[in-house]
Amino acid sequence: MSTAPRNEAVKRDWGHDASGCTILHIDMDAFYASCEIRRHPELAGKPVIIGTGTRSVVSAANYEARVFGVNSAMPVARARKLCPHGVFLPVDMDYYRAISHQVFDIFGEITDCIEHVSVDECFMDVSNALRIWKSPVDIARWIRATVYKRLGLTCSVGIATNKLIAKLASTNAKPNGMLLIPANRHADFIRMMPVRSIPGVGPSTQKRLEEYGVTTVAQLSQLREIDIIHALGSAVSGHNLYLAAQGKDERKVVVNAPEKSIGHERTLREDTRDARTVLNLLRQSCDATASTLRARGLVARTITVKLRFANLNYASKSFTMTYPTQSAAELFSHAKTLLNLILPRNDEKDLLPQFIRLAGISTSNLSAVSTTMIQDSFGDLFDDDPHTSHESDDSGTSATESKLSSTRSTLKSTRKAEKTLDDIRKRFGKDAINFGI
Numbered sequence: 036m037s038t039a040p041r042n043e044a045v046k047r048d049w050g051h052d053a054s055g056c057t058i059l060h061i062d063m064d065a066f067y068a069s070c071e072i073r074r075h076p077e078l079a080g081k082p083v084i085i086g087t088g089t090r091s092v093v094s095a096a097n098y099e100a101r102v103f104g105v106n107s108a109m110p111v112a113r114a115r116k117l118c119p120h121g122v123f124l125p126v127d128m129d130y131y132r133a134i135s136h137q138v139f140d141i142f143g144e145i146t147d148c149i150e151h152v153s154v155d156e157c158f159m160d161v162s163n164a165l166r167i168w169k170s171p172v173d174i175a176r177w178i179r180a181t182v183y184k185r186l187g188l189t190c191s192v193g194i195a196t197n198k199l200i201a202k203l204a205s206t207n208a209k210p211n212g213m214l215l216i217p218a219n220r221h222a223d224f225i226r227m228m229p230v231r232s233i234p235g236v237g238p239s240t241q242k243r244l245e246e247y248g249v250t251t252v253a254q255l256s257q258l259r260e261i262d263i264i265h266a267l268g269s270a271v272s273g274h275n276l277y278l279a280a281q282g283k284d285e286r287k288v289v290v291n292a293p294e295k296s297i298g299h300e301r302t303l304r305e306d307t308r309d310a311r312t313v314l315n316l317l318r319q320s321c322d323a324t325a326s327t328l329r330a331r332g333l334v335a336r337t338i339t340v341k342l343r344f345a346n347l348n349y350a351s352k353s354f355t356m357t358y359p360t361q362s363a364a365e366l367f368s369h370a371k372t373l374l375n376l377i378l379p380r381n382d383e384k385d386l387l388p389q390f391i392r393l394a395g396i397s398t399s400n401l402s403a404v405s406t407t408m409i410q411d412s413f414g415d416l417f418d419d420d421p422h423t424s425h426e427s428d429d430s431g432t433s434a435t436e437s438k439l440s441s442t443r444s445t446l447k448s449t450r451k452a453e454k455t456l457d458d459i460r461k462r463f464g465k466d467a468i469n470f471g472i
């Protein structure tokens with residue numbers, strides 16, 4: 036759910052010349068909430084909020100709920116105060132993902148040049164599709180009508196010559212709208228935006244620009260490139276922001292896998308400094324994540340540990356492995372290291388330096404097992420490479436070798452155990468058994 040700033044004034048007719056406008060940004064409207072209303076039609080017209088736990092945050096809210104000031108990332112407790120009559124539902128990611136697949140299947144009927152941004156959002160380059168279709172506007176109309184006809188869901192579409200303007204156009208077309216920004220209007224359009232509407236302009240950049248008296252793109256577009264570079268302290272970011280202020284963006288649509296990350300996190304019933312409690316939560320997160328990876332036939336190379344503190348601040352740290360994995364044990368060993376990097380402990384004391392409210396992991400850099408060479412242990416290398424085995428024969432049984440061989444068999448049996456877990460869960464349900472590490 037987008038909380039990006041909008042400007043009602045730009046929601047108007049910008050002209051009809053679509054030449055060069057080959058980039059579409061498509062964003063489902065209040066996706067999670069719309070999915071819930073799809074299977075519970077009696078909720079239509081009511082404020083629907085996704086997120087239930089008293090200590091959790093809102094994952095999504097429909098427009099009826101937003102009228103009350105409810106927004107994503109807001110604590111559920113606050114949303115309940117703002118909208119006491121709202122319908123609060125738990126997050127059902129599996130269901131939203133299943134619907135998302137159907138939505139993206141429709142997009143795929145236009146082109147396969149699609150960059151997935153999230154379960155409910157993508158960029159599409161329709162250059163090739165325009166050999167068949169008359170205009171990008173026709174394509175956008177067809178997508179919006181077809182998604183609604185087949186799935187009963189609405190989406191908003193921005194059409195422009197680049198990703199920056201297409202994304203801002205769809206954001207400002209919401210809900211259930213469409214906005215074409217002709218090439219010669221890009222600069223006028225973006226000049227009506229606040230600086231923070233430009234993707235990548237976070238609070239710190241915003242603050243630096245404010246010191247130069249800049250809060251709007253109109254003001255930003257008056258600065259020379261060199262001034263923006265000075266303000267940001269980075270030549271690359273400065274250059275990109277200079278281009279953005281003119282409505283330009285050089286990024287291409289990058290065709291990618293549907294899912295960018297898979298993870299699992301949980302809010303604790305009460306804040307804790309107990310390292311074992313937090314580690315236990317991370318262990319469960321690794322287990323749940325690895326299980327999902329295996330179920331979807333995916334492997335991950337990057338793991339990120341995410342913590343939320345009692346003061347509601349976040350901290351995270353990532354590590355990219357040499358080879359991708361789908362093993363809970365391997366993820367957990369990295370998660371422990373990352374936790375120590377975020378919150379270093381002086382000794383082996385079991386108290387963390389800060390109170391933790393939420394902990395979890397996510398994995399990214401995903402690829403399909405079928406297209407990835409997995410070498411997640413030394414064992415595999417030795418097993419699969421007769422030459423290496425031969426060498427180890429020559430050198431005799433050294434201590435290193437027996438250590439490697441025991442590592443190999445441990446990892447092998449771990450993987451076997453995790454596969455068995457999947458089978459048990461398939462038969463008896465998700466919570467039937469947990470991985471003890």
Ligand SMILES: [Mg+2]
Binds near residue numbers: 036155
């Ligand atoms: Mg959306």
